[in-house]
Amino acid sequence: MADKANKEVAEEKAAKQQEETAVAEMQTEETNTEDSNAKENGKPKAEVSLKESNPEKFLADFNWHNYEEGIDPIDDGKLEEFEKLVAANFVDTLDDEVVEGKVVFITDRDAIIDINAKSEGVVSLNEFRYNPDLKVGDKVEVLIDVREDSTGQLILSHRKARTIKAWDRVNAAHDEATIVNGYVKCRTKGGMIVDVFGIEAFLPGSQIDVKPIRDYDVYVGKTMEFKVVKINHEFKNVVVSHKALIEADIEEQKKEIIGQLEKGQVLEGVVKNITSYGVFVDLGGVDGLVHITDLSWSRINHPNEIVELDQKLNVVILDFDEDKTRIQLGLKQLNPHPWEALGEELKVGDKVKGKVVVIADYGAFIEVAEGVEGLIHVSEMSWSTHLRSAQDFVNVGDEIEAVILTMDKEERKMSLGIKQMTPDPWTDITTKYPVGSRHKGIVRNFTNFGVFVELEEGIDGLIYISDLSWTKKIKHPSEFTNIGDTLEVVVLELDVEGRKLSLGHKQTEENPWDKYEDEFAVGTKHTATIAEVVDKGATIDFNDDIVAFVPGRHLEKEDGSMLKKGDEAEFQIIEFNKEFKKVVASHMILHKEEEAKIVKEAVKKQAASQEEAKTTLGDANSALQALKDKMDGKK
Numbered sequence: 001m002a003d004k005a006n007k008e009v010a011e012e013k014a015a016k017q018q019e020e021t022a023v024a025e026m027q028t029e030e031t032n033t034e035d036s037n038a039k040e041n042g043k044p045k046a047e048v049s050l051k052e053s054n055p056e057k058f059l060a061d062f063n064w065h066n067y068e069e070g071i072d073p074i075d076d077g078k079l080e081e082f083e084k085l086v087a088a089n090f091v092d093t094l095d096d097e098v099v100e101g102k103v104v105f106i107t108d109r110d111a112i113i114d115i116n117a118k119s120e121g122v123v124s125l126n127e128f129r130y131n132p133d134l135k136v137g138d139k140v141e142v143l144i145d146v147r148e149d150s151t152g153q154l155i156l157s158h159r160k161a162r163t164i165k166a167w168d169r170v171n172a173a174h175d176e177a178t179i180v181n182g183y184v185k186c187r188t189k190g191g192m193i194v195d196v197f198g199i200e201a202f203l204p205g206s207q208i209d210v211k212p213i214r215d216y217d218v219y220v221g222k223t224m225e226f227k228v229v230k231i232n233h234e235f236k237n238v239v240v241s242h243k244a245l246i247e248a249d250i251e252e253q254k255k256e257i258i259g260q261l262e263k264g265q266v267l268e269g270v271v272k273n274i275t276s277y278g279v280f281v282d283l284g285g286v287d288g289l290v291h292i293t294d295l296s297w298s299r300i301n302h303p304n305e306i307v308e309l310d311q312k313l314n315v316v317i318l319d320f321d322e323d324k325t326r327i328q329l330g331l332k333q334l335n336p337h338p339w340e341a342l343g344e345e346l347k348v349g350d351k352v353k354g355k356v357v358v359i360a361d362y363g364a365f366i367e368v369a370e371g372v373e374g375l376i377h378v379s380e381m382s383w384s385t386h387l388r389s390a391q392d393f394v395n396v397g398d399e400i401e402a403v404i405l406t407m408d409k410e411e412r413k414m415s416l417g418i419k420q421m422t423p424d425p426w427t428d429i430t431t432k433y434p435v436g437s438r439h440k441g442i443v444r445n446f447t448n449f450g451v452f453v454e455l456e457e458g459i460d461g462l463i464y465i466s467d468l469s470w471t472k473k474i475k476h477p478s479e480f481t482n483i484g485d486t487l488e489v490v491v492l493e494l495d496v497e498g499r500k501l502s503l504g505h506k507q508t509e510e511n512p513w514d515k516y517e518d519e520f521a522v523g524t525k526h527t528a529t530i531a532e533v534v535d536k537g538a539t540i541d542f543n544d545d546i547v548a549f550v551p552g553r554h555l556e557k558e559d560g561s562m563l564k565k566g567d568e569a570e571f572q573i574i575e576f577n578k579e580f581k582k583v584v585a586s587h588m589i590l591h592k593e594e595e596a597k598i599v600k601e602a603v604k605k606q607a608a609s610q611e612e613a614k615t616t617l618g619d620a621n622s623a624l625q626a627l628k629d630k631m632d633g634k635k
Contacts, residue, residue, distance in 0.1 A: 098161045103138045113142055113156055121156035128158065130198070141165055159198070166197030170238055174228040182226045182240060187216045194226065194240055201228075207241035211272050211282060214309070253285035261327065263317055266334070271311045279303045281315055281329055288327035290315060297332050297371025299357045306331070338371030339412045348404050352416070356398045364390045366402060366416055373414070376402060380417035383425055383458025393418070425458040426499055433459070433501065435491050438508065443485045451477045453487055453503055461501035463489060470506045470513060471545035471581065512545050513578045520546060520573050520583060525590070529568045530555075538563070540571065546583055548573075554586035563587060 101113035104120060111128065113121045123142060128134045143164065146155035173180045182194040182201065192203040203226070205213055213219075226240035269281035269288070278291040295306045307313065315329040346352075354366035354374070363377040381393040394400060402416035433439065433455065441453035441461065450464045468480050481487060493502035520526070520542065528540040530550075537551045550571065555563040563569055572593075575584035 098141050098143050098164055100139055101142050101156065103134065103136050103140060106134070106136060111140075113140065115142065115154075115156070117154060119154050121154040123156045123158045162198040166199045169197050170199060170201075170228055171231065174231050177227065179225050179227060179245065180240075181223055183223050184219050184221060187220055192216060192219060194224075196226065196228075196238065196240060199238055201226075201238035201240045203240050203242065207239075207243045210243055210246060257284055257286045261317055261320060263319060265317045266314055267317065268312060268314055269329075271307050271309055271313065274303050274307065274309060276302060279307055281313070283315075283327075286327065288315065288317070288329040290329045290331050294318065294328075294330040294332055297335070297338050298367065299365075299373070332371075337412070338369055339409055342369065342372065342409065346404070346407070348407055350404050351401055351421075352404060353399065353401050354416075356394050356396050356400065359390050359394065359396055361389060364394050366400065368414070368416075374402070374404070374416040375414070376416045376418060380405065380415070380419055383419050383422070384454065384460060419458075425456060426496065429459070429496055429501075430494065433491050433494065435494055437491050438488065439491070440486055440488055441503070443481050443483055443487060446477045446483070448476065451481065451487075453489055455489075455501075459501065461489065461491070461503035463487070463503045463505050467492070467504035467506055470509065470511050473581075513581065516546060517576065517578050520576055522573050522576055525570055525572045526585075527568065527570050528585075530563055530565050533565050538565070540585065542583075548583040548585040550585050550587065554588045556588045558591040 099115050101115040101121065103111050104114045105112040106125075109125060111123045111125055111134065113123055115121055121142065121144075123140075125134075128140075134140075140158055141161040142156040142158050143161040144154070145157040145160065146153075170180075172178070180196055182196040182203075184203070185193045185195050185200070187193075188202075191205045192208070194201045194203045205216065207229070208216075208219065224242055225245055226242050227244045228238060229241045229244060230239040231237070267283050269283045271279055272282040272287060273280040276292075278289050279295065280287050280289055290303075292300065292303055295303055300306060313331065314334060315331055316333045317327065318330045318333065319328040320326060352368045352374070354368035356364050357367045357373065358365040361378075363375050363381075365373045365375055367373050376390075376394075378388065378390045378393075381390065382388070400418060401421060402418045403420040404414060405417050405420075406413075406415045408414070439455050441455045443451055444454045444460065445452040450462050451468070452460050452462055454460050465474055465477060468474055468477065472480070474480050487505055488508045489503040489505055490507040491501065492504045492507065493500075495501075526542055528542055528548075530538050531541045531547075532539045537549055538555060540548050540550060542548060548571070550563075552562075554574075557563060557569075569587050570590055571585035571587050572589050573583065574586045574589060575582065577583075
C-alpha cells in the first residue's frame with residue numbers, strides 16, 4: 001500500500017517538476033536572448049548549456065523513458081526525503097485492515113473521519129446509531145470500504161470494523177473465560193438475542209438463570225453480564241450464558257447447604273417447578289423433589305391442586321443419596337397421619353359415608369375421611385356370584401354409604417362393602433324358589449357346560465347344556481340362546497349352604513320322546529328321504545325332532561345297489577333309545593325280511609310234513625305193538 005502511495009506522490013511531484021522545468025527553459029531562452037542582445041550592446045554573455053555546447057553528449061545521456069512518460073528527473077535525496085514524510089504522516093489504505101480515525105466533522109447524514117490518508121473518509125451516521133453521543137474529536141475504528149468512489153471519495157465502514165474487532169474480542173473472551181457485557185435485544189424461539197460487541201449472540205432460555213424462566217420479556221432491553229460458552233466459526237454463531245456466572249456461587253452455597261442436611265430436618269423452600277409427578281423446591285441453591293404421593297395424605301390428580309409456583313413452604317427431608325445430589329422431600333409428613341386421628345369408636349360393622357376416589361377392575365377406593373381410604377372389592381358390591389367390573393356399580397366422585405368389613409389401624413387398611421346395605425337374597429331362598437317352581441331369568445354368562453341365568457340380583461342358577469332341549473344335540477350354549485335373552489326355567493335342585501341353584505329349561509315342556517317311544521317303536525315302518533350321507537352310513541329326518549341313523553350296509557336296495565342322498569324309501573326301526581335319543585333304521589331289512597319270510601314258510605311247511613309223517617309211522621307202530629301184546633296174552 002505504501003509503494004502505491006509513494007508512486008502516486010512521485011508522479012505528482014514529477015509532473016510539477018516538469019512544469020517548473022519548462023518554465024525555466026522558457027526563462028533561459030529569454031535570458032539567452034537578453035544576453036545576446038547584451039553582448040551586442042557590450043554586456044557579458046551567459047553560460048552555454050550542454051545541449052548547445054555538446055549536442056552529441058546530450059543525446060547520448062538523454063533519458064528517453066522519462067521523456068516518453070512525461071517525468072522529469074528528481075533528485076534522489078529529495079525523493080528519499082519525500083518518502084519519509086509520507087511514511088510519517090499517511091496510513092496504508094488496505095481494504096482489509098482496521099485503522100483508527102478521528103471525527104473531524106459531522107453532517108446530517110455522515111461523519112467525516114480523518115485517518116491520515118490523502119483525503120478524509122466518510123461513514124454513514126446509521127452505523128453510529130448505538131452511539132447517539134458521537135461528537136467531533138471522538139476516535140473511532142474504521143475499515144476501508146471503498147478507496148475511491150466515482151467522485152474520488154474515500155468510503156469507510158465503522159460497522160465492518162466493529163464486527164472484525166468484535167469477533168477478535170469474542171474469541172478472546174471465550175478463550176480467556178472473561179465476562180462480557182451484552183444488551184438483550186429481543187426474544188426468540190427458545191431464548192433471547194443479545195448484542196455483544198456488535199455481534200448478535202444467542203442466549204438459550206435454560207442459560208438465563210439457574211431457575212426456570214416463565215416470562216422472557218422482562219429481560220428485553222436490559223444490559224447484563226454474560227460468559228461466552230460456545231463459538232461456531234463456520235456458521236458465525238455465538239452462544240452466551242448468564243447462568244454460568246452465578247453457578248459458581250450457587251455451587252458454594254449448595255455445598256454448604258448439603259453438608260448440613262439430615263433426615264427429618266425441616267427447611268423452608270420455594271416452589272421452583274411443578275410437574276405431573278411432583279414438585280421441585282429450591283432450598284436456597286439446592287433443589288429437592290416432593291413426589292406427588294408425599295404432598296398430601298389424600299389422593300390428588302395433579303400437584304397444582306396443593307401448591308403453586310413461587311410459593312414458600314416448609315418441607316421435611318425424607319431421604320437423599322450418598323452424594324446428596326438427589327434430595328427427597330415431604331410435605332404431608334409435617335402433619336400427623338389421618339389414621340391416627342380416627343376415633344376408637346369406629347369399628348367393624350359400622351356404616352360410613354365416603355367419596356369414590358379411584359376405580360380399578362378389582363374394586364373401588366372410598367375416602368371415608370381425609371387421607372383415610374377403604375377398598376370395596378367388586379365381590380362386595382353385589383350379592384350376585386357372577387362378577388362384573390366395578391364401573392358397573394360406581395363412578396369416581398360418587399358419594400356412597402358402605403359397611404366396614406375389616407379394619408387394621410396398624411397396617412392402615414380397611415375393607416368395605418355396599419351389598420351388605422341390602423338383605424341377602426339367599427335368606428329366604430327356599431320360600432321364593434322351591435324345587436319344581438317355574439320362573440323367568442336373564443342369560444348372564446356362558447360356559448362350555450351350561451348357561452348362568454340370573455333370577456334376581458344376587459340369585460344365579462345354572463342350566464346344564466343337557467337341560468336346554470329334549471331333542472336338539474347342543475355342543476355349546478351359544479347355539480341355543482344369547483347373552484341377555486330371557487329364558488323360562490324350572491328349579492331342579494337347591495343347595496342353600498353352597499348357594500347353588502340348578503335350573504332346567506327343557507323341563508318347561510313335555511318330553512316329546514315319551515310319545516315317540518310308541519310311534520317309533522322297534523319294528524315300525526316309515527317312509528322318509530335320505531337327508532345326508534355321512535361316514536359309515538346316512539341320516540334321515542322323520543320330523544323336526546327325530547333324526548335316525550342308517551348304517552351303510554342297511555342302505556342296500558333289493559337289486560343290490562345303494563340308496564343315495566335324496567332317495568325316498570321305506571325304513572324299519574331296528575333300535576330306539578329314549579334316554580340317549582338314539583334311533584337306528586334299516587331299508588335292507590325290508591327286502592331281506594321278505595326273503596326270510598319265504599324261507600321261514602318253506603321251513604315251516606317242511607317241518608309240518610315231517611311231523612305228519614312222524615305221526616303216521618307212530619300210529620302203525622302202536623297198532624303193531626297192540627297186536628303183539630294181544631298175541632302174547634297180555635291183554
